[in-house]
Amino acid sequence: MPNDRFDALRTIVQQMPKAELHIHIEGSLEPELIFALAQRNGVSLPYESVAQLRQAYDFADLQSFLDIYYAGASVLREERDFYDMTMAYLRRAHADNVRHAEIFFDPQTHTARGVPMAAVVGGIFRACQDGPISASLIMCFLRHLSEEEAIATLEEALPFRDKIIGVGLDSSERGHPPEKFMRVFRRCKELGFHLVAHAGEEGPPAYIETALDLLEVERIDHGVRCLEDPRLTERLARERIALTVCPLSNVKLRVFPDMAAHNLPALLAAGLRVTINSDDPAYFGGYLNDNFEAAFAALPLTLAHAEALARNSFGAAFLGAAAKRAHLEEVDAFFSKASHTPTADRTHV
Numbered sequence: 079m080p081n082d083r084f085d086a087l088r089t090i091v092q093q094m095p096k097a098e099l100h101i102h103i104e105g106s107l108e109p110e111l112i113f114a115l116a117q118r119n120g121v122s123l124p125y126e127s128v129a130q131l132r133q134a135y136d137f138a139d140l141q142s143f144l145d146i147y148y149a150g151a152s153v154l155r156e157e158r159d160f161y162d163m164t165m166a167y168l169r170r171a172h173a174d175n176v177r178h179a180e181i182f183f184d185p186q187t188h189t190a191r192g193v194p195m196a197a198v199v200g201g202i203f204r205a206c207q208d209g210p211i212s213a214s215l216i217m218c219f220l221r222h223l224s225e226e227e228a229i230a231t232l233e234e235a236l237p238f239r240d241k242i243i244g245v246g247l248d249s250s251e252r253g254h255p256p257e258k259f260m261r262v263f264r265r266c267k268e269l270g271f272h273l274v275a276h277a278g279e280e281g282p283p284a285y286i287e288t289a290l291d292l293l294e295v296e297r298i299d300h301g302v303r304c305l306e307d308p309r310l311t312e313r314l315a316r317e318r319i320a321l322t323v324c325p326l327s328n329v330k331l332r333v334f335p336d337m338a339a340h341n342l343p344a345l346l347a348a349g350l351r352v353t354i355n356s357d358d359p360a361y362f363g364g365y366l367n368d369n370f371e372a373a374f375a376a377l378p379l380t381l382a383h384a385e386a387l388a389r390n391s392f393g394a395a396f397l398g399a400a401a402k403r404a405h406l407e408e409v410d411a412f413f414s415k416a417s418h419t420p421t422a423d424r425t426h427v
C-alpha cells in the first residue's frame with residue numbers, strides 16, 4: 079500500500095470511535111506495575127527487573143503465555159491493586175478513542191490465592207465507575223478447572239450480581255471443550271447474564287459450534303478457526319454472531335506465523351461480524367490502536383473495513399439500545415467526514 083494512503087488510514091483507525099469487547103484485565107498488567115505491586119505487597123518475583131520480565135514474553139503457544147500471565151497476576155492482593163490495574167487500562171483505552179469496554183476478569187486466579195471475591199470485583203468495578211470511558215464486567219471461568227469449581231465461583235460472585243453483565247470461558251482451550259461447562263452456563267442464562275466463550279483460537283471449529291449450541295453464547299471470542307468449516311462460517315454470518323478477533327495475540331501465540339498471514343480479510347469477506355480487540359495488551363505488544371495499526375499495515379484492509387469494524391464493535395456490545403444508537407451515530411458522523419479524505423478511498427484494496 080502506498081505510504082500516504084496508509085498514513086491516512088492509520089489516522090482514521092486511531093481516531094475513530096470504537097468499543098473493545100475482548101480484553102482480559104489481568105492481561106493489561108504492565109511489567110512496571112507488576113514490579114510496583116510486588117513491592118507494595120511484599121511479593122517476591124522470579125525476575126530481577128522489568129526488562130528481564132519483558133524478555134520472558136516470547137510465547138510458543140497459548141499455554142506458554144498462560145503460565146506467565148498467571149504468575150504476573152499473583153502480585154494482585156488488595157482491592158486497590160485491582161482498582162489501579164483497571165484504571166491504568168481505562169486511561170490507556172481512552173487515549174485510543176475507545177468509548178466503551180467490556181472487561182474480562184478471572185476471579186479463580188485470585189480467590190484460589192485467598193484474595194476475597196469482594197476485593198476482585200469491588201476494585202475493578204470501582205475503577206469502571208471512576209474511569210474516563212464506559213465499561214462493564216464479564217466474569218470468566220477457567221476452563222482448565224472443573225465445572226464444580228466454576229459453579230462454586232458463580233455462587234461466590236452472586237452477592238455482586240449487579241456489578242457483572244456477563245460470563246465467559248477462557249484459559250487452556252484444547253482438551254477443555256465447551257460442553258464441560260454446560261450446566262454452569264445454563265444456570266448463568268437463567269440468572270440473566272450475557273454469555274460469551276473463547277472458542278476456535280487454538281481449538282477446533284467444533285468448539286465454536288458447541289459453544290453456540292450447548293452453552294448458547296451470544297459472541298465467540300477469537301473464533302478465527304471457523305473458516306476451516308464452510309458450513310459453520312455460513313451459519314456465523316447468517317446468525318450475525320460476533321467474533322472478537324485479537325490480531326496481535328494471534329501472532330504472538332502463533333495461531334498465524336505473522337500478521338500478513340492473518341485471516342482477518344477472509345473473515346470480513348465471508349460476511350462475518352468481526353471486531354478487533356487487544357486480548358492481553360501488556361503481553362502481546364499493544365493496545366487496541368496498536369492492533370488496528372498492525373492489521374491495517376500488513377493486510378489488504380480499506381476505509382470501508384475500518385468503518386465496518388467500528389460499527390461492529392458497538393453493534394455487538396452488550397449496551398442498551400439508546401447507548402448503542404448514540405455510539406453508532408458518532409461512527410456515522412466520523413466516517414461521513416473521513417470519506418472526504420482524498421487518500422483514503424472507500425472501494426479500492
Ligand code: HPA
Nearest residue numbers: 102248249250276357358
Ligand atoms: O487469549 C486467551 N485465550 C484463552 N485464555 C486467555 N486468558 C487470557 N487470554 C487468553
Ligand SMILES: [Zn+2]
Nearest residue numbers: 102248299357
Ligand atoms: Zn482472550
